Amino acid sequence: MVITVGLVGNPNVGKTSLFNRLVGARQYVANWPGVTVTRIEGATTYKDQTLHFIDLPGIYTLSTTSIDEKVARDFLLYTPPNVTVVIIDSLSPEQGIYLLLETLELNLNVIAVFNVIDEAKKNGIKIDKSSLETHLRVPVVLTSAHTGEGIEQLFETILATFKKTNRAKLLDYGPEIESKVSELENCFDDIYNKRFLALKLIEGDKFARELLKKDVDVSSILDGSASNLAVKIAKTRYDYALNVLNSAMRKNENVLTSMEAIDHVFTHKYIGIPIFFALMYLAFNFTFKASEPLVGLIEAGFQKLTDVIGSSTMLTSLISQGIINGVGSVISFIPSIFALFFALGIMEESGYLPRIAFLMDKAMCSLKLTGRSFMTLLLGFGCNVSSVMAARGLSDERERVTTILVSPFVSCSARIPVYLMIIGIAFPNHKAEAFFVMYLLSIALTALSARIINKVVMKGESIPLVMELPRYRFPSLSNVATYMWNRGKHFLQKAGTIILVASIIVWGLSYFPDPTNIENSFAAMIGKGLQFIFAPLGFQWQTVSALLFGGAAKEIIVSSFAQFYGGIENIVIDPVIAATLMVFILGYIPCFATLAAIKSETNSLKYPIISVVYSLFISYVLALCVAVVGRMIL
Amino acid sequence: MKLSEAPTGVQVEVLHIEESDITPRLRGIGILPGIKIEVLKNAPMGDPRMYRVFSKVITLRNSEANLIEVQVSEDSPLPLTFVRPGDYKVEYIEGGKIARMNLASIGIVEGAVIRLLGDRRVQTDKGIYDVGFGKLSKVHVLPMKALFKADNAK
Amino acid sequence: MKSVTITLWIMLITSITIGIGYLFEDDVIFGIIIFIFSTVFLLGFRELGKPSYSYRIAHIYVGSILIVMTAGYILASFLFSLVNLIIGEEIMSLKISDMLLLLLGVYSSYNIYRLRKTAIRPEKKNN
Ligand SMILES: Nc1nc2c(ncn2[C@@H]2O[C@H](COP(=O)(O)OP(=O)(O)O)[C@@H](O)[C@H]2O)c(=O)[nH]1
Ligand SMILES: [Mg+2]
Numbered sequence: 001m002v003i004t005v006g007l008v009g010n011p012n013v014g015k016t017s018l019f020n021r022l023v024g025a026r027q028y029v030a031n032w033p034g035v036t037v038t039r040i041e042g043a044t045t046y047k048d049q050t051l052h053f054i055d056l057p058g059i060y061t062l063s064t065t066s067i068d069e070k071v072a073r074d075f076l077l078y079t080p081p082n083v084t085v086v087i088i089d090s091l092s093p094e095q096g097i098y099l100l101l102e103t104l105e106l107n108l109n110v111i112a113v114f115n116v117i118d119e120a121k122k123n124g125i126k127i128d129k130s131s132l133e134t135h136l137r138v139p140v141v142l143t144s145a146h147t148g149e150g151i152e153q154l155f156e157t158i159l160a161t162f163k164k165t166n167r168a169k170l171l172d173y174g175p176e177i178e179s180k181v182s183e184l185e186n187c188f189d190d191i192y193n194k195r196f197l198a199l200k201l202i203e204g205d206k207f208a209r210e211l212l213k214k215d216v217d218v219s220s221i222l223d224g225s226a227s228n229l230a231v232k233i234a235k236t237r238y239d240y241a242l243n244v245l246n247s248a249m250r251k252n253e254n255v256l257t258s259m260e261a262i263d264h265v266f267t268h269k270y271i272g273i274p275i276f277f278a279l280m281y282l283a284f285n286f287t288f289k290a291s292e293p294l295v296g297l298i299e300a301g302f303q304k305l306t307d308v309i310g311s312s313t314m315l316t317s318l319i320s321q322g323i324i325n326g327v328g329s330v331i332s333f334i335p336s337i338f339a340l341f342f343a344l345g346i347m348e349e350s351g352y353l354p355r356i357a358f359l360m361d362k363a364m365c366s367l368k369l370t371g372r373s374f375m376t377l378l379l380g381f382g383c384n385v386s387s388v389m390a391a392r393g394l395s396d397e398r399e400r401v402t403t404i405l406v407s408p409f410v411s412c413s414a415r416i417p418v419y420l421m422i423i424g425i426a427f428p429n430h431k432a433e434a435f436f437v438m439y440l441l442s443i444a445l446t447a448l449s450a451r452i453i454n455k456v457v458m459k460g461e462s463i464p465l466v467m468e469l470p471r472y473r474f475p476s477l478s479n480v481a482t483y484m485w486n487r488g489k490h491f492l493q494k495a496g497t498i499i500l501v502a503s504i505i506v507w508g509l510s511y512f513p514d515p516t517n518i519e520n521s522f523a524a525m526i527g528k529g530l531q532f533i534f535a536p537l538g539f540q541w542q543t544v545s546a547l548l549f550g551g552a553a554k555e556i557i558v559s560s561f562a563q564f565y566g567g568i569e570n571i572v573i574d575p576v577i578a579a580t581l582m583v584f585i586l587g588y589i590p591c592f593a594t595l596a597a598i599k600s601e602t603n604s605l606k607y608p609i610i611s612v613v614y615s616l617f618i619s620y621v622l623a624l625c626v627a628v629v630g631r632m633i634l
Numbered sequence: 635m636k637l638s639e640a641p642t643g644v645q646v647e648v649l650h651i652e653e654s655d656i657t658p659r660l661r662g663i664g665i666l667p668g669i670k671i672e673v674l675k676n677a678p679m680g681d682p683r684m685y686r687v688f689s690k691v692i693t694l695r696n697s698e699a700n701l702i703e704v705q706v707s708e709d710s711p712l713p714l715t716f717v718r719p720g721d722y723k724v725e726y727i728e729g730g731k732i733a734r735m736n737l738a739s740i741g742i743v744e745g746a747v748i749r750l751l752g753d754r755r756v757q758t759d760k761g762i763y764d765v766g767f768g769k770l771s772k773v774h775v776l777p778m779k780a781l782f783k784a785d786n787a788k
Numbered sequence: 789m790k791s792v793t794i795t796l797w798i799m800l801i802t803s804i805t806i807g808i809g810y811l812f813e814d815d816v817i818f819g820i821i822i823f824i825f826s827t828v829f830l831l832g833f834r835e836l837g838k839p840s841y842s843y844r845i846a847h848i849y850v851g852s853i854l855i856v857m858t859a860g861y862i863l864a865s866f867l868f869s870l871v872n873l874i875i876g877e878e879i880m881s882l883k884i885s886d887m888l889l890l891l892l893g894v895y896s897s898y899n900i901y902r903l904r905k906t907a908i909r910p911e912k913k914n915n
Contacts, residue, residue, distance in 0.1 A: 061662030065655060092689035095664055203658060227653050234661040235668065259691075260674070261846035269678050271827050275854070278821040282861055290864050293871035300875045358693050362679040365695070371682070395656075433817070465682055466659055466698065469691040731833075 002043075002050045003162050006080075008072060008103060009087030010095050011058025012470045014115040016040070017145035018087060019055040022154070026482055027055065029349075038392070039071055046155045054081060057393070060095060062102045062196075063205040066395035070207075076106055077193070083158050084108045090120035090127060090142070091471070093249070097241035098234075100136065101171055105196045109161050110138045113154060118144040119471075131248035146476075173236050177202070177229055180221060187216045203230045262472050266352065272359045279352075281436060283343035287336055287416070288435050294335035295420070302328035303567070317515070321563055322507025323500065329562035330555040331495050333417035338488045340413050344382060345483035349475035353378065354467060361465055367450040370394070370465040373403040377446060380410030381439075382487050384590060388597040398454075404598055405611055406449045408590035411442035414491070414554040418585055421558050425571050426578030442586055449618065494553060498592075502556045506549055506563055518564060537584065537620075537627050538577045547584070553591045576630035580623045587619025635706070638683070638699035640673045643728070643774065645710035647671075652701040660702075664688055670707060711774040715767060719750045722775035733772060740765070742773055792844050793833075795899065799851055800829040802892050809885035822889075825854045849903050852896035859893025862886050 007015045016029045023042035040055040056075060057068035064070045076084065086103050088096030093114065100112055114120075114127060132140045139157045143150035172178065184198035192211060200208035201218065204226060212218065266272060306324050311317035347353055356378070357371030364374050373394055380387035387407040394400040411419075419438050427434045506523065514520040526548065527541030534544050542564040550557035558568075565571045573581070590598065595608045602608075640646045648669050651657060664687045665671065674684040674691065682695040706712055711725035724746050727734055741758030742748060742765075749757040755764050803826035810819035832847030862882075869880035882890075 059662075061658055063658035063662070065659055094688035095662065095690060098662060098664065203661075204653070205658065230657075230661070231651075231667060234666050238664060238666060238669070261843065262850055263675070263684075263691075264843050264846045265828055265850035267675065267677065267684075268831065269676070271824065271831060272678060274824045275828070278824045279854075279857075281817065281821060282858065286861050286864065290861075290868045293869050293877075296877065297871050297875055358677055358682065358684065361682050361693070361695065362677060365681075370695075371693075436817075465693060465695045466656060466663070467693050468663075469684065469693060 002052050003083060003158065004052045004054065004081040005083045005085055005158055006054045006056060006075060007085050007087060008056050008076065008099070009058060009113075009115075010060055010089065010099060011468060013058070013087050013089040013096065014145045015058065015087050016055050018113070018115060018143065018151075019053055021145050021148060021151050022051075023053050026486055028486055029479065029483070038068075038389070039075060047159065049159060051155075051158065060099065062099075062106075063200060063203055064207065067392045067400075069395075073207075076103070076108070077196075080106065080108055082109060083111060083161050085111045085113055085154070085158070087113045087115050090114045090116050090125060091123065093245060094238070094241050097136070097244060098237050100138075101237045101240060104138070104171070105199060106193055107196075111154070111157055111161055112136055112138050112140045113150075114140065114142045115145060117142045117149060118147050126250040128248045132244065135244040135248060171236060171240060173199075173233055177232060180229065183221050184218065187212050187218055187221075189213055199233060202226055203233060259471050263355065263469075266355050267358055272355075276356055276359060279347070280439075283340070283347065284436055284439050285432050286343050287340040288420070288432055291333075291335035291339040295332050298328075298332035298335070299568070302332060303569075306567070314511070314515070317511060318504070318507055321511075321566070322504050325562050325567060326503025326507060326559040327495055327500050329421075329558050329568055330417055330499050331492075333420055333555075333558070334488070334491055334495070336416050336420060337413045337491050338484055340416065341382060341484040341487045342480060344378075344487075345480040346475050349473065349479050349483065351470045351472045354469050357467065358469065367447055368454045369399055369402060369450055372465055372467055373399055376403055377407065377410050380407050380412055382413055383490065384408050384410060384412045384594040385597045386487075388594060388601055391601065401602060401607065402450055402453050404601055405453050405607060405614075406446050407598075408594055408611060408615060409442060409446040409449050409587060411439055411586060412554075414494075414591065415585065417555050417558045418550075419582060421561065421568055421571075422573065422578050422582055425568075426573050426575045438582060438586065441583065445587060445618070445622070449614075453614075491555075494555070498553050499555055499559060502549060502552055503559045503563070506556070506560045509545075510563055523560075523564065537580050537623050539581065543577075543581060547588065550585070551589050551591070553593070554585065557585065576627065576634055579630055580627040583626045584619050584623035587615050587622060589615050635704055636700050637671070637673075637685075637694070637702040637704045638696040640704060640706065641713050641716060641771075642673050642675050642683075644712055645670055645672050645707045646704035647707050648702060648704050650703040652703075654698075654701055656698060657701075660698075663690070663692060665702060671704065709776070711776050714750060714756070714765075714770040714773045714775055717750060717775065717777070719752045719754075721747065721749050721778040723747050723778060725774050725776050728772040728774065733769060737765075737769060737773065747778065748775070792848065795848055796829050796832045796844060799848065799855070799892075799896070799899075800826055800832075802888070802895075803829065803851075803855065806885050806888050806892060809888065813883050813885055815885075822858070825851060825858065828854065845903060848899060852899040852903075855889075855896040856893050856900065859890050859896070862889055863893075 007019055009015050016027050019025060019040065019042065020027055020029065023044040025042045027040055038057070041052065042055075043050055043052045045051065054075065056072040059069045059072045062073050062076070064073050075081075084103060084106075086096070086100040088100065100110065104110055112132070114132075117127070120127065127142060129140050129142060139161055141150050141154045141157050143154055173181070180202060181195060181198045184201055185194040188194045188197050188211060197208045197211060201212075202222065266275065268275075302324055305328070306320040309316050309320040309324070311320045353375055357375045359371075360374045361371035364371055373391070376387050376390045376394065379390050384407050387410060388404050391400045391403040391407070394403060419435060423431050423434045509523040509526070510518050510521045512522060518524060523545045524541055527543075527545035530544050530548065531539070531541050539547075542561065546557045546560035546564065549560050561571060562568050589595075589612050595611065598611055599605060599608045635646075637646065637648075648665060648667050648671060650667060651660060651665065669687065672686040674686055676683050680696075682693045683699065684691055684693050706716070714722070724742060724744055726744055727737060727742070737743070740756075740763045741760035742756070746758065751757055751762070755762055756770075803822055807819045807822035807826060810816075810822060828847055828851035832844045832851070866880050866882060866886075872879050
């Protein structure tokens with residue numbers, strides 16, 4: 001017997017944290033709204049029962065305006081779980097109870113969970129559980145995903161609720177609305193939850209309109225008063241929520257003062273934005289500096305290993321050149337990637353990220369984007385696939401597509417190895433500066449592209465920004481470590497799969513047909529054949545081939561270079577070509593994984609193709625500018 | 635008054651919301667007629683702004699805040715530039731030392747009772763003064779009537 | 789209130805000194821970053837805001853957090869550079885400004901600790 005349990009709640013109340021606690025998973029948790037955009041499932045057993053948990057995106061209401069909200073609503077409506085756990089933030093429970101009341105209308109087995117109870121206690125908030133239970137008529141559990149308090153009890157309650165058959169009584173909206181509801185209920189098929197749909201119809205939800213029986217006309221029932229009634233419905237729910245809280249909760253008036261104080265400086269009129277850039281610089285410098293020695297160490301280790309094995313026979317060459325040199329050259333940069341995620345982890349876990357969105361919103365507005373999409377794009381510094389996915393949280397379709405299309409220009413961590421390799425070779429004395437410049441350039445290119453795409457591909461208005469700012473939290477080391485591991489391990493997996501395969505292919509292409517001289521290899525032939533395209537940029541055949549293979553995943557560029565030159569230390573590139581190359585790599589085609597994500601998220605082939613064509617074009621033009629200007633200066 | 639026009643630091647009560655695509659979400663967050671909202675602060679260019687609805691802090695762009703019609707709650711201090719002529723008590727003064735000293739020299743200090751005249755001049759214990767707009771906007775006051783009511787309630 | 793002002797002065801002057809130190813050591817960008825953080829303390833003097841809560845404390849608090857992060861960054865870079873010993877390369881040499889920054893970092897963490905204990909806390913309305 002499997003019990004399905006759905007976790008719903010406002011954004012950022014700790015649904016995913018709780019999910020991780022419940023099933024022992026390590027899903028991505030961060031302190032900003034909109035982290036989870038698809039449903040995530042996981043199972044565990046408790047007292048011989050299999051519990052199947054589903055973590056859903058955060059929502060405020062079951063009326064929907066964006067895709068992630070739709071995911072949550074459709075799940076509850078079409079595949080109702082055996083038990084629905086509504087998670088409420090103990091420090092700001094009003095909105096949570098509103099959602100709970102809405103969920104109750106779906107006639108499900110509901111448990112109300114008041115999470116973050118640890119912080120509530122610290123803030124001197126007292127919650128009277130039994131009073132909540134009497135007023136809400138559902139079981140209430142107080143939990144903390146951080147300390148683990150109440151988790152056991154939640155399991156017990158799930159088992160108990162699952163067996164229960166009598167459901168909680170619904171809210172009464174008063175005669176006027178109730179009579180409308182019962183009239184409207186007849187307009188829906190029996191397979192749906194009619195009361196819920198009728199209420200949603202009054203609230204003006206478009207999807208409820210689509211589920212109406214064919215050939216019924218509701219305009220006579222829903223005359224001009226609908227919007228008034230919608231307000232009344234919401235008001236009834238909120239009044240109820242406030243009454244419940246009044247009797248069940250003792251609040252400390254000034255709970256948020258410390259947060260206000262911190263916000264006062266971080267979002268300061270004058271210094272808010274400078275602080276942000278200073279922190280970004282520190283973050284990228286940290287990525288670079290802290291990891292440099294480790295990178296050196298691993299590199300040296302792999303170097304030793306290749307030397308020991310040698311490359312006299314085909315097999316040893318495959319192992320030492322193809323596998324160890326090819327994959328190793330990428331793996332040695334993994335500490336940098338982890339360091340970047342460490343810095344990003346602190347930024348996300350502390351709750352600073354949404355403040356940046358707040359600060360930058362005006363600037364983003366001129367690009368016809370919102371601060372929300374700025375946040376989404378920042379995720380792309382980790383991996384472009386995640387920012388393409390996270391764009392689901394954006395309610396406006398045009399903004400979503402624009403964000404998806406410009407995501408690849410955000411310099412993802414897969415590009416770090418490439419930059420570090422080239423910078424190490426060509427700019428040994430200005431490593432940190434060159435590295436930071438690449439990131440600035442990436443931001444500029446992203447902004448420029450957003451502008452162009454908004455002008456050319458899609459045209460539209462500016463979009464609303466309704467965003468919750470979470471509380472600040474001191475990021476705990478374990479949370480940041482989990483975050484770092486979660487997002488970084490992806491690169492280890494890649495190293496063992498796509499990069500390994502690609503390295504072996506590249507090895508094959510450079511080993512055959514003439515193992516003694518790489519200039520006669522297939523790789524060289526391909527490179528030389530295409531070299532004419534890149535002649536204006538001054539690339540050699542090695543670069544051309546590496547770029548070609550690197551189309552699949554950017555790290556392969558490093559691995560190819562390492563193999564073509566027989567090790568990174570043998571490469572020579574002059575600074576102008578190096579700069580040209582880095583600029584070209586910054587933009588040129590998204591990796592396969594990103595393209596696949598773009599295709600699946602936009603559900604059309606058009607956008608991946610636009611993305612490839614546009615990015616090749618723009619990066620070629622930019623690289624050409626760099627090459628020309630560079631040659632003039634030097 | 636529109637929500638986007640409400641000065642920072644005051645508490646407003648929502649009167650009416652114009653229907654739009656995001657109304658359901660606003661309702662879900664708790665922005666409804668009759669609900670009190672606190673205006674917290676502006677972003678660097680004055681847009682978007684931070685508001686507190688119940689215990690959650692949310693940001694709205696002015697284009698959305700324009701859809702929300704509000705009125706200032708009675709017991710919320712307002713900048714002197716926002717009030718009608720009448721008797722007021724100075725609740726607090728925003729701004730630096732110099733501004734405070736200047737204001738103090740004409741008798742505007744926290745806790746003082748002042749009268750705003752019809753021609754926008756200010757009458758204090760020390761006399762009648764013509765105060766600049768910028769300085770006036772830093773002085774947050776409560777009407778004497780409201781104070782009287784609050785005292786009675788206690 | 790007096791101790792708050794004094795702390796602000798201490799933080800402002802030391803951080804500016806360190807910033808200048810970095811400029812002299814040819815680490816211009818890092819110097820600028822320290823200057824940006826010291827403006828947090830500088831602007832703290834402008835705050836005389838609401839009587840119920842002093843934003844000056846907020847400036848000290850956040851400024852201290854920023855300094856601790858910067859110092860932590862120096863410390864982490866230094867610690868990681870110890871790895872270089874294994875492959876026989878040089879470790880990062882701490883310059884005078886680095887040392888000062890680390891010291892200021894220690895003082896700032898004390899500030900944070902102290903403020904978290906006393907001021908930065910959900911306080912009851914003072915009636
Ligand atoms: N102190 C505390 N923090 C929590 C708790 N649950 C979640 N958090 C934090 O709240 C933030 C949001 O959590 P997340 O699980 O991503 O929320 P979701 O958006 O609802 O999935 C993260 O920073 C978590 O570390 C809790 O019980 N106590
Ligand atoms: Mg989540």
